[in-house]
Amino acid sequence: MTEKTVADLIARSNRLGADPKNTNYAGGNTSAKGVGTDPATGGDVELLWVKGSGGDLGTLTESGLAVLRLDRMRALQNVYPGVDREDEMVASFDYTLHGKGGAAPSIDTAMHGLVDAAHVDHLHPDSGIAIATAADGEELTKTIFGDKVVWVPWRRPGFQLGLDIAAIKRANPDAIGCILGGHGITAWGDTSVQSEKNSLWIIDTAAEYIAAHSRPEPFGPALDGYGALAEAERRAKAAALAPTLRGLVSTDKPQVGHFTDDPAVLDFLASAEHPRLAALGTSCPDHFLRTKVKPLLVDLPASASVEETIERLRTLHEEYRADYIAYYERNATAGSPAMRGADPLIVLVPGVGMFSYGANKQTARVAGEFYFNAISVMRGAEGLSTYAPIDEVEKFRIEYWALEEAKLQRMPKPKPLAARIALVTGAASGIGKAIATRLAAEGACVVIADLSLEKAQEAAAEIGNTDIAIGVAADVSSVKAVQFAIDAAVLAFGGLDLVVNNAGLSLSKSLLETSEADWDLQHDVMAKGSFLVSKAAARVLIDQELGGDIIYISSKNSVFAGPNNIAYSATKADQAHQVRLLAAELGEYGVKVNGINPDGVVRGSGIFASGWGANRAKTYGIDEQDLGKFYAQRTILKREVVPENVANAVFVLCTSDLSHTTGLHIPVDAGVAAAFLR
Template sequence: MLKKSPVSRLENLWDDSEAVGMSEPEKLLYRSNLLGSDKRVTNYGGGNTSAKVVERDPLTGDEVEVLWVKGSGGDIGTIRMDGFATLYMDKLEALKGLYRGPEHEDEMVGYLPHCTFNLNTRAASIDTPLHAFVPRRHVDHVHPDAIIAIAASANSKELTQEIFGDEIGWLPWKRPGYELGLWLEKFCRKNPEAKGVVLESHGLFTWADEAKVCYETTLRIINRAIAWFEEKTADTAAFGGEKHPSLPPEERRRIAAALMPAIRGMISEDQHKVGHFDDQNAVLEFVGSHQMEALAALGTSCPDHFLRTKIRPLVVDFDPASPDIADTLDRLRGMVESYRVDYAAYYDRCRHDDSPAMRDPNAVVYLVPGVGMITFAKDKPTARISGEFYVNAINVMRGASAVSEYRGLPEQEAFDIEYWLLEEAKLQRMPAPKSLAGRVAIVTGGAGGIGSATAERYLREGACVVLADIDAEALSATRENLAGRFGPDVVRAVEVNVTSEEAVAAAYADMAVEFGGVDIVVSNAGIASSAPVEDTTLELWNRNMSILSTGYFLVAREAFRMLKAQGIGGSMVFVASKNGLAASPGASAYCTAKASEIHLARCLALEGAPEGIRVNVVNPDAVLRGSRIWQGDWLDQRASTYGTDKEGLEEMYRQRSLLKRSVLPEDIAEACYFFAADTSAKSTGNIINVDAGNVQAFTR
């Protein structure tokens, strides 16, 4: 877990009793995880660590020096031993004889695999030379906000000297790569007493010959910068002071819930995006400040920041003093289109003859005065992490603008990293997205057997899922189970009674704030009752109709509102029943309500088609295992109706079917997946019976 300490100083977490007996690679892992556990040291995926270790060569048996360094794309907070690349140091040194100069430095990356030690398959990162050529055994490279605030200041060299003296040096901006590795080596050899260096607009390097000393040096230098900023800015209003007071929390969420589906629809034409909302104090202070627009326009400074956030955000023209959401929504498309035009112009100004084609021109970060920050990305973890990186950028801008003049990375330098051919190659190596990547689903009755199986099927295909259920205990257990297996980012739970207009609307508003909107709606909330018609009370009749008919209507109506606000289509799946097509003795209320569901789906398929909203039905039958409606009275009643006991009921249903097979929740989930996925993109108004064959329920 990431450490979120309210204390301003970084805590030394090194435990000698835990580290004793560790090998040098194990100490590197221990140090890396400690550093990565605090976002004030470096954000997710940011920075890297290394150690030079004497190993035995597997071929010659000789002792050789090996560089262990974080592999490409890793995260030091969560890295494990297999996340480190290992390379022969003598071969890395030999590369210097092949280097043809800065204009050819990218080709050096192609030589790194030839330096691999012990057939390690972990790819070495572009930062490998920066670690290899520092003549110390242990090296940390991190991106602390306090250090980058210095590095992004107009007079960063002078500030570095003022704060650290000769202990920490300074190097001007240079894109990470082979040449910067040589610069670091030269600095170290000329300044043997130095403990590290600040890289302009980038971050911090520190080094030592022992793992613990390197770790403690990194913390000490960051803490010194934090203390210096606290002293210098104690009486300074951040960002020029407040311009827009923050709205109350409930109002902020209400506005975010209205804006996010609209934005999502505008930017998801080519690839579905998932949203994240952040209204922490640091964000609110920035978006409500006098300097926000001017600073946001300057862009971020650290390459790790803007690779996640794009060079600059979109500032939503919104006045929290007189919040008019309808007016903002009317003007929002123009804001989004203007950002695209500006981004395309940036691409055209900076592109080279061999630059990759322009990527998605939409903003990642959206700043809303008085409300907070919205981020959108290909999936929920990326959207959340992008927001975290922009919070880092906010912290950097706060510090730099308070003690100096904040400077973003020059536009051409930013472009050359964003469209770096090596970065493009990394993107091309990424696996193809799963079939439901970027999609958001809500499943009512999500804590039951069919609901949880359907949620799991969607999660396996890359979707984000909101579990909606009235049973709070079962809902919590299901959420905990699925979040433990698929990650907490992609699973949410909301307690909701589908017969309540207010509760259903609130569930969709929560989903909009958590994920940005909705694409897939599975109506699965259900009950079951059995009684001869003369014994069917009005209360029992109304209860069936209220949950199974009215409840499905309310969930669908709210879905249509959000799906139309997005304007990118969607899929609705009604989990009805064989009983909606085939009459069953002693269950008139249940069968009638299920028939109502099916006909409602047909009506909605007609209304939704012009908007690309597909509506289909899955009809299960006799799903006993894992289903909550088969617990208690319903099971007893159906067993009594068919003259059998509980144990014999499932066998009776199996033998009654044409295929003589039991129907399981996973079977229904597979049909729900089919209707949600693009494989059924040309299907609406349809019914799939998943009942092992029942001639009475044949649709034709």
């Protein structure tokens, strides 16, 4: 019985959470009541299984459920100290847990435990929130749902809201759920199937009513000059704005970005009422916790140039920060947590789209999704009535809630490269892939650039999902291809912090065998390619004003003369001197430029696999399979160098431990005395 109850709850949760029309990411919660066994007595005990704090319905598993003894949870009503002290009740849930209790109970646990129904769903559907935020939401609820759904005036989530909904259900025995003013919906049922059916009926009925009764232009008529730019033009403008924007929104702490030019966003920004609605901010607590109370809106037409827009953004950002600080100071009390930062998390640019920001890519993407939800909510509310979100005081109480602060404090410590964005060239295999893998493991977002788009995407997929790594095609010898890769990076993650010039190839030939084409090919990829990538990246790094790192994967051959590699060694020497030149030039912008000189990296190397290894083995008179061992034996340490050794050096160079180091070449060669730099 217990196993089926839990399995049904998980399945229902996953179905509801998988469809964005039902709820947003990590939004809402579900529960089931049933009978389990008390391990202390062997007798039956009535239990409550409810989604724990911070979980996501779409991906919920049994480990994400909190498990409570229902009799003890309901007994908390007897010690409830009142709404002014209801936050204390969350800690009280610990005394009602069954066994170890599973996941931490959330603030909504009371809603699920106190309502007299075997199954309860609390969700944040756009259609339901549209009714919940309409100025005449109570009347609309009666009109749309009759006696089946009851209006609940806004109340902050907590124990008292659970008591309110429980009382409403008792007073309205025919009701299947509630519209929670300014917030969302709650539905219930005697079975898991019935609860899910009731939830979906409320969501779909609200959506159908909005579709049938909405005004033709809920956001007002089109605003002249604010329509969407052509796709290529708007994405080029977005890429040009992204670095400056990221620098501005990272004033308090570094942020990762996400960009969307979804038609719904562009339509909102092209409409006459968008300035009024944007200023009102979001309403559902889940929304503004992710997006701040309101976005930064660029008040210029789509035709404004990049330069004009950037100039205006700088002014608007100063105004936004001042306004947010004033909002905090108006509402903060002696017990309020410290202000978490005054930078916007959502930036809206008419004709271009929406930029969203967070501590990592997932958080930034989800913030954008939440504001997308908010636009949908505003469309529904304005179509039927007037959008009327909860007031500023209530928003502040949620945003700076002590329980929310406690949740933030429980989050794991950020990894060393958290919020940093890296571009690694030639990263589909060998050294480049090892570097990209290490950087991602240390918290960075990674763009894998390679000649083969397919191989780049495959390598990225091995590292993680698109919130962690993406693959792009890049012929580094082409100005256009390099700029495309840089633009892809800033549109995917908001900007750029770390560039690794790793792309390379080699033809092992003597001077007399080396053709002009051989020479040009290697110099185009490594000398010219590194120059082009560094130049395009430097523009981003300078515009961001956040500093950064450029790292060249050069070679022991840049300082050591060996036979039969004139073109390769010469171009590596070129790269080595680029490090010195750029370190001197970019230092004033806080950009560090360093190099790494590997040697004998045979395992996993694309260069060695393409014929270089066979040629070098022939030069040294050994079998190709023994080349790695041969290189190891000629080193001081007698150790073979592998791609991960180079990746380790890259990581060290871009950490805070070497924040004062630039113009350095680090040998990763197990010790080759002839290649010592001094």
